[in-house]
Amino acid sequence: MPDQRSSSSPSSPRKRPWLWGSLMAAVASLVAGCKSPSAPRAPAPSPAQQGQASGRxxxxxxxxxxxxxxxxxxHLYALNAQRIYKGQLPPVLYAVGTLEIDIDRQGRVQRLHWLRAPRHAPEVIAEIERxxxxxxxxxxxxxxxxxxxxxxxxxxxSGKFQLDTLTEGQL
Structure with a gap:
């Protein structure tokens, strides 16, 4: 009588090639997962970052x-990152001022003119101008x-600020 566990057995590797294919795919994915990741590539600097790297x-x-x-x-935010208020501002602010700035052809400040100065806080006026x-x-x-x-x-x-142009709003 022939052995029933011969090649005609349903568990025979010859009868289940999909099983071997799946097993090989699983092993390949495990090996690939063990590779150390390559260092992430730094994004190309923006024109603004290139300008700041050159000092201008x-x-x-x-x-x-x-x-x-x-x-x-x-530009102001980039130079004052540690002084920018993160998130929504509180409902009551210490000071609000509207400033007009004249910039010449080389990017220099020619004139500052207050349209609405926070007169109750002269130290804020001086700090904004500075x-x-x-x-x-x-x-x-x-x-x-x-x-x-x-x-x-x-x-x-707190001495931190936002500009209306880039504000995150108020609570």
Missing amino acids: PAPSDAATPRAYRQDGAR TARAAAPYPVPARLGKVTYIDTWLWDK
């Missing part, structure tokens, strides 16, 4: 003062030649 901000391509305001605000001047040179207004732009400074009692 990248030129602004803004065609209007309102569009330039975005570039000016991002911060705005210290941020020069600003992105060169390449398409505009020179520019006058306006932004509102939202000042928390």
Whole structure:
């Protein structure tokens, strides 16, 4: 009588090639998973980062003062990252001031003019003016030649701030 466990047995490897294929695929995936990951590639620097690496901000391509305001605000945030209020501002702010800034063809501050100064907080006025001047040179207004732009400074009692252009809102 022939042995029933011969090649005709349902558990025979010859009768279940899918089982061997699945087993080999599982082993291959385990081996691949054991490889050390390659170091992540650093993203290419943006034009703004390239400009900052050279010590000068990248030129602004803004065609209007309102569009330039975005570039000016991002520039101020980049230079004052530790002073930016993270998240939504509290419902009551210590000071709010609206400042007009004249930027020349080289990105230098030519003039600061308060449209709405927080007169109850003269130390905030002085600090905003110091911060705005210290941020020069600003992105060169390449398409505009020179520019006058306006932004509102939202000042928390902690001394941190947001600009209205990039604000995260208020609670």
